Amino acid sequence: MQRRRLVLAAAAALAAPAFVRAQTVEKPKLSIAVGGKNLLYYLPLTIAESLGYFKAEGLEPTIVDFAGGSRALQAVIGGSADLVSGAFEHTLNMQAKGQRLRAFVLQGRAPQIVLGVNPKTLPNFRTVADLKGKKIGVTAPGSSTNVMANFVLAKAGLKPSDVSIIGVGAANGAVAAMRAGQIDAISNLDPVITLLQRSGDLRIVSDTRIVAEAEKVFGGPMPAGCLYAPQAFIDKNPATVQALAHAMVRADKWIQAAGPGEIIKAVPESYLLGDRAVYIDAFLACKGALSPDGSFPEAGAATAVRALQSIDESLKDVKFDLAAAWTNDFVKRANQKYPKA
Structure with missing residues (x-):
């Protein structure tokens, strides 16, 4: 018992x-x-x-x-x-x-957001100011990728209205938009960014995958x-x-x-x-x-x-x-x- x-x-x-x-x-x-x-x-x-x-x-x-x-x-x-x-x-x-x-x-x-330009449509890109009047692809308007793009533009003296923001998603659609020249720049994340880098379809402008660079861009931990x-x-x-x-x-x-x-x-x-x-x-x-x-x-x-x-x-x-x-x-x-x- x-x-x-x-x-x-x-x-x-x-x-x-x-x-x-x-x-x-x-x-x-x-x-x-x-x-x-x-x-x-x-x-x-x-x-x-x-x-x-x-x-x-x-x-x-x-x-x-x-x-x-x-x-x-x-x-x-x-x-x-x-x-x-x-x-x-x-x-x-x-x-x-x-x-x-x-x-x-x-x-x-x-x-971890990367802003980069399209070598096909902007072969002579020198500074962020060159994006005035251009089309920038983001995951969706209003998303953090859009905020990041706006922030980098602001540092170069550009307003959000100085560019066209286009939602391209976060997968193959974003890659296709870049490769087809439908957008002049992209603010997106991995694996999209690495895929575009490897195929030569992206020139990086700002890379917040690197913690030190992110803190430099934003002026502190973000x-x-x-x-x-x-x-x-x-x-x-x-x-x-x-x-x-x-x-x-x-x-x-x-x-x-x-x-x-x-x-x-x-x-x-x-x-x-x-x-x-x-x-x-x-x-x-x-x-x-x-x-x-x-x-x-x-x-x-x-x-x-x-x-x-x-x-x-x-x-x-x-x-x-x-x-x-x-x-x-x-x-x-x-x-x-x-x-x-």
Whole structure:
């Protein structure tokens, strides 16, 4: 009898974590909007999904892919998605419009966005000022790639209205637009950038895949891809948000420890754009810009505000609540739970 009680007690102890987890995750089935899931910018999201990290935390997310970050943002504002895997600066942009969004786990510590020109249509390009009157391809108008283009243009004395911004997506469509000469420049991410580089269809002007260059461009640490959600969702579902942070921190750490071969096996074949070697080169180019542990830099929000205010006159007098745009609380607990990859 004593032995049976011990066996039952042991079985109950083993079952308890799953039971508790099921009770504490308020919303196991949820939707995540993302703009360009195939991009290395969002590699931690893909890894958390493909390696079962979300499932291990009791989550069953539906990841909905859009043409760019601005459209993913619209999905959460419109109520068709619970949260976004997107660029950090959107939390500040929307704060200025009265929307309370908060980032809670980082995927990229630098934007990884590259602005480059088309050697076919601009063979004599010398400076950014030469882009006046030209067509610039971005993932989607209003997305972080558009913000980056505007920021570089502003430094050269150009206004957003001095160029034509064209949405070309974040995959083969972007590559085709460049190669066909439909756009004179592009602001995009990997693997698109590396593919265009390898084929000689891109001349790089500004490269924020390099953390030091990103900090030079923006004047400080510029947080990039992250998970962010309406503050109301975070308040209502704190255990769900914590579970999301756990999964993403595990993914961040796994990526830092992984080799190119492991990355290739973990991502869908379609992400490779038909060339594994290009994807490996792209991963190696971006790896340093991916977050090692999901933490936001203390000065990151201030850097993002400066960047936004430099390109948008309507934001210059806005008093931002920087602390309300991000939190490391969930990430700190995730790093305690998963100190290693």
